[in-house]
Amino acid sequence: MKKIEVGLLGLGTVGSGVLQMIRNNEDKVANVTGSTLEVKKVLVKHPERHQDVQQTVKLTTEINDIVNDPDLQIVVELIGGIHPAKEYIETALRNHKNVVTANKDLIATYGPELVKLAHDNHCDLMYEASVAGGIPILRTITNSFSADKITEVKGIVNGTTNYILTQMGQRGWSYEQALTEAQKLGFAEADPTNDVTGKDAAYKMIILSQFAFGTQLGLNDFAVTGIDNLSAFDVHQASQFGYVIKLVGIARVIEDGVFVEVAPTLVPNDHPLATINNEYNAVMVTGQAVGDTLFYGPGAGGLPTANSVLSDITSVTKNLVLKTNGNFFNNYQRRYIPAPADEVIYPYFLSITMPDVPGQMLKLTQIMTDIDASFSQITQTEADGMAHVVIITHGMNENQLQEFKNRVKDDSTIKLGAAYKVLK
Numbered sequence: 001m002k003k004i005e006v007g008l009l010g011l012g013t014v015g016s017g018v019l020q021m022i023r024n025n026e027d028k029v030a031n032v033t034g035s036t037l038e039v040k041k042v043l044v045k046h047p048e049r050h051q052d053v054q055q056t057v058k059l060t061t062e063i064n065d066i067v068n069d070p071d072l073q074i075v076v077e078l079i080g081g082i083h084p085a086k087e088y089i090e091t092a093l094r095n096h097k098n099v100v101t102a103n104k105d106l107i108a109t110y111g112p113e114l115v116k117l118a119h120d121n122h123c124d125l126m127y128e129a130s131v132a133g134g135i136p137i138l139r140t141i142t143n144s145f146s147a148d149k150i151t152e153v154k155g156i157v158n159g160t161t162n163y164i165l166t167q168m169g170q171r172g173w174s175y176e177q178a179l180t181e182a183q184k185l186g187f188a189e190a191d192p193t194n195d196v197t198g199k200d201a202a203y204k205m206i207i208l209s210q211f212a213f214g215t216q217l218g219l220n221d222f223a224v225t226g227i228d229n230l231s232a233f234d235v236h237q238a239s240q241f242g243y244v245i246k247l248v249g250i251a252r253v254i255e256d257g258v259f260v261e262v263a264p265t266l267v268p269n270d271h272p273l274a275t276i277n278n279e280y281n282a283v284m285v286t287g288q289a290v291g292d293t294l295f296y297g298p299g300a301g302g303l304p305t306a307n308s309v310l311s312d313i314t315s316v317t318k319n320l321v322l323k324t325n326g327n328f329f330n331n332y333q334r335r336y337i338p339a340p341a342d343e344v345i346y347p348y349f350l351s352i353t354m355p356d357v358p359g360q361m362l363k364l365t366q367i368m369t370d371i372d373a374s375f376s377q378i379t380q381t382e383a384d385g386m387a388h389v390v391i392i393t394h395g396m397n398e399n400q401l402q403e404f405k406n407r408v409k410d411d412s413t414i415k416l417g418a419a420y421k422v423l424k
């Protein structure tokens with residue numbers, strides 16, 4: 001049986017999982033692909049931290065040991081971040097090595113140019129693990145929705161923030177305590193800023209939009225809000241109304257355009273996304289023909305993510321056996337047109353502080369009336385002479401919301417704390 005040699009870049013949470021899975025599932029991989037897999041070399045930064053594997057695999061700190069090794073046919077990039085991962089992948093592709101990566105930062109930012117480089121060199125470039133860790137979502141969209149018109153992809157695509165929100169809500173942990181635990185468990189990025197600010201989820205929505213709608217978005221094309229400013233008060237108020245706040249990514253076809261956003265969002269308690277807890281993710285794909293479908297699984301963690309990496313490695317291996325490498329992982333392409341703001345309509349959760357004096361509520365009601373918006377639910381609590389008013393509106397479009405924000409900004413007595421979309 002043919003042997004395929006693999007070079008691994010990175011031996012952290014995911015890299016260790018990949019090494020373990022290749023070794024533990026040797027027979028099945030051989031059976032499925034018609035070829036055996038061997039990890040020949042692993043690139044690390046701190047070899048002294050990996051003494052446990054030093055007897056069984058060659059560790060190196062020199063990238064050229066891997067990208068210039070003529071025997072290696074697959075390079076698996078699991079170091080993360082843009083640089084030097086980008087340069088390492090480029091060299092590997094130029095040297096005709098097939099590449100598998102879990103790096104959403106890189107694919108969301110430089111995907112098209114890396115895809116072209118792979119294609120020009122007749123190599124595969126696959127990245128199933130870059131979105132929603134262990135959920136096989138990219139291959140599902142590209143293969144199983146190939147003919148249906150996808151109208152919306154939305155979901156929880158960051159494990160760290162979902163873990164933090166769950167632990168804060170269910171166990172009363174502080175934000176810091178929950179984040180520290182998510183880091184210990186290997187869910188968070190090396191620098192968790194991207195997780196908590198929503199950037200990691202935004203990268204994943206960029207990739208999901210490529211697969212679902214063929215669009216090539218950049219981070220500046222849509223609004224991204226993380227959970228780093230989410231207040232415990234708002235979480236509590238939302239729960240009083242029968243909602244849970246989740247960090248949700250939405251990519252939805254509206255008219256001829258696509259609306260994309262990542263933000264804390266109110267999810268009704270009986271909505272499937274409300275039940276997704278801890279590091280688990282869920283992606284809801286709606287197709288014109290199929291209707292709603294839901295894909296659920298661990299969004300972070302070593303072995304679950306390694307499983308997605310292995311699905312790519314075995315696909316590349318099958319292509320090597322059949323000599324069919326060099327096809328696009330996803331080849332749907334369409335020009336991105338932003339959705340018209342007046343057609344992006346959602347109810348909103350508005351959290352407002354204002355002096356607890358006569359006439360204030362009238363002012364707020366007047367602003368809502370002026371912008372032609374209306375209340376669906378409203379509560380008021382008082383503390384220290386201030387009224388904290390929480391409103392759930394009826395559907396408002398983005399222009400109305402902006403007008404509301406402008407009007408509130410112009411009124412020195414009314415302070416808008418949060419404006420979150422509400423899912424139905």
Ligand SMILES: NC(=O)C1=CN([C@@H]2O[C@H](COP(=O)(O)OP(=O)(O)OC[C@H]3O[C@@H](n4cnc5c(N)ncnc54)[C@H](OP(=O)(O)O)[C@@H]3O)[C@@H](O)[C@H]2O)C=CC1
Pocket residue numbers: 009010011012013014015043044045046047049077078079080081084102103104129130133186187188189190299300301302305
């Ligand atoms: N963790 C998760 O749950 C998920 C992660 N991902 C993605 O997978 C990738 C890897 O993540 P993860 O395993 O968590 O990351 P880790 O931080 O756990 O591991 C990174 C590994 O890369 C090595 N490394 C980092 N920089 C360099 C460098 N310049 N040269 C050589 N080696 C380097 C480190 O070496 P050393 O150990 O010697 O320091 C380490 O072994 C990232 O792109 C991440 O976004 C995707 C889905 C889920």
Ligand SMILES: N[C@@H](CC=O)C(=O)O
Pocket residue numbers: 130131132133157158159160161187188189195200299300301
């Ligand atoms: N840090 C990411 C890891 C997977 O992509 C997350 O928490 O989801």
Ligand code: NA
Pocket residue numbers: 128129130131132133134135136137138308
């Ligand atoms: Na995936």
